[in-house]
Amino acid sequence: MNKKTIQIKEIFDPYYSAPIEVWDTFAKRLKTVTFNKNEEIKFPNTTEKKLYIINKGSAGIFLWKENHPVCIDLCFENDFFGDYLSLLTQKPTPLYTVCFEETEMFYITFSDLMDLFENSKFGAKIGRIAAESLFVHKQSQQIELLTQTAEKRYKQLLSKQPHIIQRVPLKYIASYLGINAESLSRIRKKIVK
Amino acid sequence: MNKKTIQIKEIFDPYYSAPIEVWDTFAKRLKTVTFNKNEEIKFPNTTEKKLYIINKGSAGIFLWKENHPVCIDLCFENDFFGDYLSLLTQKPTPLYTVCFEETEMFYITFSDLMDLFENSKFGAKIGRIAAESLFVHKQSQQIELLTQTAEKRYKQLLSKQPHIIQRVPLKYIASYLGINAESLSRIRKKIVK
């Protein structure tokens, strides 16, 4: 069994156990692509054609708000990545995606994904499980925004991704937390004290 | 074709067109239940056993934060309703659900839902589409929290649900917007001026 298959199985295992053959079928559809640091993968007002899984590196999902970028997701190894809203609707959205480092991703095209969803029982199930896990993730982001201060959210982010500071520019981390770069700077200063 | 079937078809139609027979099969699994005003449907730290669709009335999904409730979703006619996180994982969560008015809902039990997902091709697809639409909804809530002031979010909510003020207590609307009741009161005062 190849490396990609094993990796895919490990990503899905917490959500859904299937025979390794299922993951192998899925993994065979995945192609590999590498992006440069700061490379834009999807541009605003375009339609997403691929679903990505990050193998090595990190990337963000953004939208432009007046005069600055707002990051709605920070993605790392084994995370799904892409503008799912656009992928699912196959319509352009204002969202754009960028990687923060040189990043290797696996991807499946929209048509391959739909073929998988439509023509295999496991595919349909994988699609549902994946969408459910994305929902759960978004709901927890919403709850954090509604119930925690920026300082607490920053500390939580650090504990989940200890090396995030070395990997992702602070200005993007700030926008992900819902604050501006200056405010994050003050929070960081306060914490080290 | 009965009323419930037609209604279910109308709810799903924007996302997915299927023959009416498919919706009929689904609708046949749905039971009907009525809750009193302010009745709690699911309690904190319990496991959700049902997926609801609101037929008439309104309800909210909450969690308790220190000394006050936080509303993470306000649901109205034709909305899905329930603690999906708990439903999907079949584990207890801190979330609880309450209805604001006398409310009639359709519901399908977890076991019937899984049976539908596992044993019918359309069922699997409906499950995916439903999860996707929940994800899209949560993502738009996150974007609103990250990019708009409470005042703008309040105005948007009013334009989407013009009668919300008559149907949902302001304190819950405030917590949904991420502010306290006093702040919403100030915003409302400012707007009428």
Add this chain to the structure above:
DNA sequence: TTCATTACTTACCATAGGTCAATTTTTATA
């Protein structure tokens, strides 16, 4: 209908975070 309870509003001051401008630090590139 009355009374108690809950919801909503107001006013006060406190605080988290925003804005702008200047400065320092880091990074990218010639």
Add this chain to the structure above:
DNA sequence: TATAAAAATTGACCTATGGTAAGTAATGAA
């Protein structure tokens, strides 16, 4: 490795929202 550009920090000041306490209005149970 020098230089320019970008990122991060800092300070001064401002604004939206929070916390508390009090008052008023609406609601529900007897």
